[in-house]
Amino acid sequence: KIAESCEQAGKSASCQGCPNQTLCASGATKAPDPAIAEIAEKLSTVKHKILVLSGKGGVGKSTFSAHLAHALASDSTKEVALLDVDICGPSIPRIMGIEGEQVHQSGSGWSPVYVDDNLAVMSIGLLLSSPDDAVIWRGPKKNGMIKQFLRDVDWGDLDYLVVDTPPGTSDEHLSIVQYLSSTHVDGAIIITTPQEVSLQDVRKEIRFCKKVKLPIIGVVENMSGFVCPKCKNTSQIFPPTTGGAEQMCADLNLPLLGKVPLDPRIARSCDEGKSFLSEVPDSPAAEVYRRIVQSIQDYCSNHVTEQQSTT
Numbered sequence: 001k002i003a004e005s006c007e008q009a010g011k012s013a014s015c016q017g018c019p020n021q022t023l024c025a026s027g028a029t030k031a032p033d034p035a036i037a038e039i040a041e042k043l044s045t046v047k048h049k050i051l052v053l054s055g056k057g058g059v060g061k062s063t064f065s066a067h068l069a070h071a072l073a074s075d076s077t078k079e080v081a082l083l084d085v086d087i088c089g090p091s092i093p094r095i096m097g098i099e100g101e102q103v104h105q106s107g108s109g110w111s112p113v114y115v116d117d118n119l120a121v122m123s124i125g126l127l128l129s130s131p132d133d134a135v136i137w138r139g140p141k142k143n144g145m146i147k148q149f150l151r152d153v154d155w156g157d158l159d160y161l162v163v164d165t166p167p168g169t170s171d172e173h174l175s176i177v178q179y180l181s182s183t184h185v186d187g188a189i190i191i192t193t194p195q196e197v198s199l200q201d202v203r204k205e206i207r208f209c210k211k212v213k214l215p216i217i218g219v220v221e222n223m224s225g226f227v228c229p230k231c232k233n234t235s236q237i238f239p240p241t242t243g244g245a246e247q248m249c250a251d252l253n254l255p256l257l258g259k260v261p262l263d264p265r266i267a268r269s270c271d272e273g274k275s276f277l278s279e280v281p282d283s284p285a286a287e288v289y290r291r292i293v294q295s296i297q298d299y300c301s302n303h304v305t306e307q308q309s310t311t
């Protein structure tokens with residue numbers, strides 16, 4: 001439907017009387033934003049860029065992004081940054097334990113907030129005077145903020161830039177894909193719960209990735225079963241009525257990177273701004289996270305090798 005309506009730009013009944021009707025109907029596109037080239041230049045010292053997406057909200061995308069960043073940065077030889085482009089609902093400052101900290105302006109741009117010597121974070125939440133402030137912006141303003149995050153932050157040399165996005169396929173996704181269009185992006189990780197209502201939205205997200213030619217590194221099923229600490233039985237809190245992410249990945253020929261169980265200690269560490277991986281390293285969930293992160297690292301290094309062999 002969207003494609004159809006784009007093709008109908010300037011020609012449909014609802015376009016009648018719009019001051020831009022002639023321009024839209026002519027199909028003439030605006031000159032590319034010069035920021036795209038500036039961003040490509042700025043991020044030329046970033047080896048890997050990974051986007052974290054989900055169809056639905058609340059499925060654990062920010063939690064996963066934070067764990068991915070922590071796990072990548074656990075190798076002290078790697079420089080890692082986490083960029084939160086969820087403009088209207090930034091939860092990364094809280095999860096990373098830096099709520100209330102402020103971004104500073106330096107000669108070379110905004111300095112991100114450092115959680116560790118090798119782990120930097122940038123989020124609109126770090127630019128607000130209070131975490132309870134609401135950001136109520138339309139697309140163009142969000143677009144401008146994302147442009148600034150990519151172009152005006154002093155990212156330095158990075159091994160990994162992890163980008164946490166809002167749910168769905170909104171203005172923020174279109175902006176980030178557009179602004180990164182002249183730079184190499186390794187791909188997207190898609191987060192879902194086993195529930196059909198989440199998978200349904202994930203299928204749309206997958207179609208979005210295909211449409212904008214964003215490679216999919218793989219899918220993570222989060223909140224995948226709960227092991228009772230008393231009786232050790234596993235309960236499916238979000239029952240996978242259609243086979244969960246496993247079936248969807250098999251149908252769509254996508255890698256399933258892993259299944260992270262529900263663990264109240266994950267929620268608690270997020271609320272306390274601590275890394276669950278350091279707090280409870282021996283838990284089954286921490287083990288799953290580590291395996292998933294290893295697969296992502298493997299993908300990124302193989303991908304670089306493939307890229308080098310084709311250039």
Ligand SMILES: Nc1ncnc2c1ncn2[C@@H]1O[C@H](COP(=O)(O)OP(=O)(O)OP(=O)(O)O)[C@@H](O)[C@H]1O
Nearest residue numbers: 057058059060061062063167261262263266267270
């Ligand atoms: N595996 C898990 N076990 C227990 N709690 C979890 C797990 N994953 C995420 N959570 C909790 O679920 C809630 C939602 O997670 P999170 O904020 O990461 O979702 P989200 O997809 O980023 O949401 P939004 O799209 O609305 O920003 C949080 O309270 C988080 O602590």
